[in-house]
Amino acid sequence: MIEVSNLSFSYGLKPVLKNISLRLEGGNIYGLLGENGVGKTTLLTLLCGLKKPQKGSIVTDGRNPFDRDPALLGEQFYLADEPAPVHAKACVFGSSTGSLWPKYDQAKFLEILSEFEVDPDQMMDTMSSGQLKKTWISFALACNARHYFLDEPTNGLDIPSKSQFRKAIMKHTGEDSMVVISTHQVRDLEEIIDPIIILDKEDVLLNASLEQISRKLFFDYGTQIHSDALYLEHTPSGAIQVYPNTSGEESKVNLEALFNAAHSHKTTVKALFHE
Amino acid sequence: MNNNFFSGSRFWAWFKYDLRQMWQNHFKAALGIGLAGLIVYVIFVSWNLIFEGTWQGPGLGARIATFMLAGTILELYQTRTYGYLTDKRKGSSFLMLPASTFEKWLSMILMTLIVIPVIFLAASASVDTLVCLLDPTVGDSMLKVLSDNFNSISKSLAEVNGEIQEDFGFGLGIVTGPAIAAFCFNFLFFLLCGVCFKRYKILWAFVIIFAGSTLLSILGVTLDWNVNTDTVDTLRSFLGAATWIVAGIAACFGAGIFLRLKTLQH
Known part of the structure; x- marks a missing residue:
């Protein structure tokens, strides 16, 4: 469970999130919606511990994500909007990086890659942005994490891949997993996200x-x-x-x-x- | 010890991962810099063949100068090895990998101070030895010269203002202590600049070096620092103090890198 209390964050003098309180429970796929610049990515990066709250607190399963405890890092995965290319074959990247996650499953990684029709022997830095994203999504799901923070996961995916993404999320996340998906592509994810969080300027407009x-x-x-x-x-x-x-x-x-x-x-x- | 701070098995998994990353991205560069001796050899021989009409490789002096230059380039290269941490995409990935900040930091320090320099030294020494074995015109290898003259280098360094210190250990100590401290100081300084500055990492490093040197010079003149190295004892004291100061600053750079890792946000 993630408990966000009176969270505030600003970039310089520009406030992005102001006094936000939220409670995110396991077993849900949250859809985080909002206009450009309202702080969706900021909230995701705060939730996963990439940023430090300037005011208020975030508590994930009793821990502060910004402490970046390895135990918590091993139970969560943050997928950026534009994941980084890696100079390695997808299968090698999976086995070497995956070894850091306690529940990582290489067979599952290869299975999801095959569902996405991505060649595991292709160098990741030669992949198209869509293929790269599918590789990272496959890797994230193979980590068997409890908390997923996915920033615009369907951006750059072709139509069959968007459908495959929905299937993969439903099939490969645990029943107690919490998935927070920030997206503008609501139609892509309409069938899987529930509850819905709508962020407004500095505030939460709706969380239901x-x-x-x-x-x-x-x-x-x-x-x-x-x-x-x-x-x-x-x-x-x-x-x-x-x-x-x-x-x-x-x-x-x-x-x-x-x-x-x-x-x-x-x-x-x-x-x-x-x- | 708190398992979230350090775990042997987790560190080993992280270190192997870091080694693979280094191999894919930076070991080849360290090897390439270490092979500078071969490039200089080819240039020397070609130059002499074209303009002098003789087969003549670089002498000991040229090869030592090449080694020193390559070492300096390797120092500057430390701004790049972990410089990607300031990149939003790659830095985010790094920070979200399941290992403690201390484990990531320790691996970084081991890579910078041991693994990469060892690769560079092995490449440099191998190239130099190979060139000297295959081409008699270049003379003895750097390793052979060092081992043949080890004793006399140590003794001559112990000779100060006519007073000869026969203690072999003193001569050796007078070289190795400051050398190791200076090596750690330089490599950690450039690594720190690499993880602190987002852009123009080397430029910023030189700006800091320039500012630091200027400040030290002003302080030296203002406070009328007078270093007395007239006798072996005073030289020993001065070098001992200087070594500890340099080592202390290097340790501060190490702590700075840890702090940067701990507080880095993307």
Whole structure:
């Protein structure tokens, strides 16, 4: 479990995160959404211990991630938006670097690589950015970590690879694993992420499970236009509307519509979920 | 000892990993710098063949100068061996690898002060010995000259202002102590600059050297430092104190590298 309390972080005089509190539980795949520059990557790097909180605290399983205890590092994996190329064959990189993770499984690494159709004998510094990313994703999952922090993992992946990524995440992470995925590509990950965290400038706009969201907001895919809609988007088959759920009826959450509704009606959405 | 600080098995796993990284990225460079003697030999022979019409390789002086120059390049190269830590992508990967900061630091120090210099020395000595074995025009190898004159070098160094110190150990000690301290000082200084500065690492290192030398000169003149080395005893005291000061500063560089690793953020 990760407990974030009153976390603040700024770059020089520019505050990015201000007094943020969150609780992240194992067994979930969190989707971290937000506009450019609201601090998604900053939050991920703080959670994994690459940055030190300037105010407040982060406690991961009773430990401070910035201490970079090897025991904690062995239970987590941070995958950057643009992972570094390595001057080694993928299989050699896997066996040599993987030896540092206590639960690393080389057979699993090769299996996921094969699912992604990446040649394990190819030098990683000659791979395309998509292939490199797939290699790093395969490696991350083969580490059998408990906490994953993935920054824009589907960026640069082709369409079949995005689908393969979803399958790999569902198949190769443990039941008690916590995955935090920062993304702009909500459609790529719509089927796997739950709960959803939406960051706003310096703040958390929403942190709720899909069930909670569906209880509070109604996603209407019909053609009748509602005047109290927080968000309305016309589609070829009608419209997508988001409005407060007063009837208690369940609906399928559309993440893009949710994000746009939350973004355009910040106070309403925040109040709705803080009730 | 706290397992999160140091574990023998984890350190060994990390050291093997670090060795592989070094082999893939930097050992070849250290070997290449060590092979500078061969390049100079080829240039010398070619030059003499073209302009003098004779087969003549570089003499002992030229080969020692080449070795010293190569050693200096290797020193500067220390800004690169772990310089990638300041790169966001590679540095993040490094920091997130499961080993303690102390283990990473210890491995870094061992690589810098032992593994890389040993590779360089082995390459330099092998090339020099091979060249001297195959080509009689270059004379004796550096290793042979050193071993043949070891005794006399040590004794002559013990001769100060006409007073001859016959104690062999004194002569040897007067060379090795300061040499080891200076070697650690230089290599750790450039390593520290490599992990501290994001860009222009060598340039910044020279700026600091220049600033430090200027400051020392000003202090020396201002405080009227007067070094008395008239007798063997005073020379011994001066060198002993200087060695400890240099070794102390080198230790501070080592501590600085640890602190940098501990506080580095990406």
